[in-house]
Amino acid sequence: MLALHDLQRVFKDGLLADDEETVLAHIAGDGLGPRARLALYRHHVLTTLTATLESAFPVVCQLVDKRFFAYAADAFIRQHPPARPCLVEYGAIFSEFLEGFPPCQGHPYLPDMARLEWAVHQAAQVAEVRPLDCARFDAIPRDDLPSLRFSMDPTLSYVSSPWPVDKIWRAHQEGAEPAELDLSAGGTCLEVRRVGDGVSVRVLDPAAYALRHALAVGAMLEEAAGAALTVAPSVDLIGAIQKLLQDQIFTDFTLSP
């Protein structure tokens, strides 16, 4: 008799790794054989998790068609099952998986589309945080400004791609006009954020993207400004920073030591 811990491990392997034989020995036949009984559980696990991924990545699913999506999802679920029960959090690394999934190599824009869809999904789900009170910002001594680090609106994500993923994404939204899609139309820099009950996907110019993306990954204001200047040496930095405050994308800040 297997201890519970070991039974659950071999049961999991029987569901996800197709290593059935060990667990089958512990399942009673009772008419229908153990293999068919275990398959009922596997079917439920794979189909419900596939449906979870489909709802988070509806455009990827449309782009590759539902059957191929299910094939990719099956491989993803077996390699990277959810770690926790809140399934709206499941799929964060699906884009990375697609990047390394050989059958997807003919669709190089798919991982970026998955990144964009995850950003949209996140923006719709996460709890909002009150924006930073501007009076607090105004009270910061000028000399301290370069070494500020910011916490950002948690619904925000920054996605850039060498492909026109925003145009493809828009063309696949419900009610969108059919459009000719030109993959050579060039890349895009996007800011994704919840606005009211909806999610906005907005194109940023490369300097604004560099500034905001750097701040979002924890850079000091001075470093982020440097990133923007590298992309566009003549950028109006003061204007770009004022725009950050107008857009209320900060929720808090800390002074770096």
Add this chain to the structure above:
Amino acid sequence: MSATSGPGRPDARAGIGLRAPHVGELLATRPAVPWLEIHPENYMMGGAALASLETARRDYPVSFHGVGLSLGSAGLIDRRHLERLKTLVDRIAPCLVSEHLSWSTSGGAYLNHLLPLPYTDETLAVVASHIHEVQESLGQSILIENPSSYLRFRHSTIPEPEFLAELARRTGCGLLCDVNNIYVTAWNLGLDAIAYLGALPTATVGEMHLAGHARNDADGQTILIDDHGSRVAPPVWTLYHEALQRFGPVPTLVEWDTDIPELSVLLAEACTADGLLEAARTRGGHARAA
């Protein structure tokens, strides 16, 4: 709102499981359904979902029916998940909190299914200790639901209803008697559904569930799948009638999770259950053993 201002146990009437496609219509029309049940896992991120639940909570008692605690997993319970559940319980003040006699997590993987347990002394000790921990953390007793099963482990030594009865005795938890699950499990494993009902300690049953199931062909045999995707099947209504005879009128919930119909269809199913509850109330003299 604190947990102590919650409405307590709902009346012995029939409520509905509230699912995302019905939230808008429910809030706009406020149908006269006596109570609602939700899966707390769908509200733990906060955001718009939680805001709509708080709005619904102003007009309806809300019960929490968890699917993520994995009470039957060997090893430690997921403390972060329990914390999130507690935060939500404190915020919404549910009238009931329930979970399943099953496991879903092994080696860091959450398998999104209510998986079957071997009914042994070891499992009993594991599940009882996890129920203790949850009840301690939430500061209230919970109900444990019998799962739908498609297989039985060879080394199980304790019949499921007796296993549930022993859990209730050891931990003080109540039982959520899912009538459809009893029917499905009894069919799939060749058990006697009426005898199953008879083996549950009546005083511990704090809620009942009803739902539809599907009939599937597997290797030439009919297997019932607990898909919550149709009306309650006639033999399940018959079994529910039996359960009411035995347990008396107990708060009852109709669940519908796949091929979700118009809200009115779900409400009509709850209405049917309500009629049977009303009949059980008027019959009165049921033998609700201590």
